[in-house]
Amino acid sequence: MLSIVSWIVLVAFVAADKLETCDLHPKIEERIVKDTAAWGDAGITEDLVKSVSKHCDTEARIRQHYCNCQPQRILIENGTVYLNNLIPRHRLGPHEHIGLLVELYEVSQVYKLPNVEFTYWLDDHPPGETNYVFSGSGPHGAPRATAWPYEPRGGLPPMVAWSKSADNGVLMVPYSGAFRCAKDSFDALEASLHQTAGVAWADKLPLGFGRWNGFCTYYYGMGLVRSEDGQAVPCPRTYLNNVSAAHPDLLSAFDLGVAKPVPLAHQNRYKYIISTDGWSISSKFDKYLLLGSTVFKAASIRDGFYYDALEPNVHFVPFMVKHKDDIVEALQWARQHDEEARRMAEAAREFARKHLSRPARLCYLFRLLTHLSKQYRYPVSCSRRKLCVPLAQELRYYAQDEKTKDTCPYDELFDKYGATDPLAAPDADRLREVSVMHLDPLHWPRDDL
Structure with a gap:
């Protein structure tokens, strides 16, 4: 077992070897700078951060509504990632939650991270309480007010989610579970590009192809997505059944419910791939960009972390923009301009390989945390929190628990970084201790009290 002195020396040695810089696409960096500037001169106060604890303010609320299953509170100190609450075991398993934790751990091993703390919102939609209630900036550089109901009322706790609309103040992160954990993940697809690239453009079928579950997210049902003719855009996932039948x-x-599924890796036989939102942004859109086909994307009010860098009619063809049936015109255009459509498919693949690969995502998280760290107005430290479980130990627990052991390939992390991370090898007693904590649905420390 390492002594405290040896542990400090080892951590210092490892930290000294970590990267301290990387470069993002200018538009992606610009979005980070804009979003992390939302707190203005006032910055992020400790009261704002601790106000997330109020989300689960009574035992009854926790037991009845499981509200501690949506916010995952995270703190980074001296390069080590910690969790400030634990999700109950019965809600563990989905890669939407675990994927980002895996990616954060790898970021902490590759880059020298600043001290920050924030909340990861485990849902397709960030909370409505982080929506802005008016546009523009407050006086003297003060942050814009939000619908946040807790004290400080109208504030904006630092929170991340994998998608948002323009009127929400959360910071965007990659949908890491779909990028690296799913069986048909982006990383797996990228690793097999020699196969998908084997279908020549001339051999692809000149047909628009799409398959998905037949559900619709709320913002279409509420008429929040409008085309240029002023009409509400119908739910693409169900409306396109009709357009397909007509054309x-x-x-x-x-x-x-209408047609049989086709594996993602086989959809590259079509020249045109159709993408629509699911409950929020599509977790397959990123993968479609790799297929070497021209991607057609339905209008939406939701953004992902890299969307600002994508150019319509350069990397993809937008539809449901002029009117609800304009995909017909768009597909006809693609057939008549075959070389332009092919170049668009190549541009999309080149973009995805350069800006969505795992190294690019790690760089993105590092840059996001670096800019966010400039906003804190108090010393971020585990000593100020009631619970700080090292992420490395949490991931070791996931790797051996029946509910989570197959969620993500943890071994590739620990095989690569375990030997140099003293926290990555907890003994059996510590793993049992972490396991017991996950059985307690009240494991939501009230740091605000």
Whole structure:
């Protein structure tokens, strides 16, 4: 077992070897700078951070609504990532939660991270309480007010989510579970590009293809997405059934209640791939960009972390923009301008490989945390929190628990970094201790009290 002195020396040695810089696409960096500037001169106070604890203010609320299953509180100190609350075991398993934790751990091993703390919102939609209630900036550089109901009322606790609309103040992170944990993940698809690239453009079928579950997110149902003709955009996932039936020579985009599924890796046989939002942004859109086909993307009010860097009609073809049926015109254009459509497919693949690969995502998280760290107006430290579980130990627990052991390939992390991370090898007693904590649905420390 390492002595305290040896542990400090080892951590210092490892930290000294970590990267301290990287470069992002200018538009992606610009978005980070803009979003992390939302706190203005006032910055992020400790009261704002601790106000997230009020989200679960009574035992009854926790037990009845499981509200501690949505916010995952995270603190980084001296390069080590800690968790300030633990999600109950019965809600563990989905890669949406675990994927970002895996990616954060790898970032902490590759880059020298600043001290920060924030909340990761485990849902397709960030909370409505982080929506801005008016546009523009407050006086003297003060932050814009939000609907946040807790004290400091109208503030904006630092929070991350994998998508948002323009009127929400959360910071965006990659949908890491879909990028690296799913069986048909972006990383797995990128590793097999020699196979998907094997279908020549001339051999692809000149047909728009799409398959998805037949559900619709709320912002279409509420008429929040509008086309240029002023009409509400219908739910693409169900409406395209009708368009496909009317134009079978152009389009085969159906929900799975109408047509059989086709594996993602086989969809590259079509020249045109259709993408729509699911409950929020599509976790497959990123992968479609790799397929070497021209991607058609339905209008939406949701953004992902890299969307600002994508150019319409350069990397993808937008539809449901002029009117609800303009995909017909768009597909006809693609057929008539085959070389332009092919170049667009190549531009999309080049963009994805350069800006969405794992190294690019790690760089993104490092840059996001670096800019965010400039906003804190108090010393970020585990000594100020009631619970700080090292992320390395949490991931070791996930790797051996029946509910989570197959969620993500943890071994590739620990095989690569375990030998140099003293926290990555907890003994059996510590793993049992972490396991017991996950059985307590009240494991939501009230740091605000």
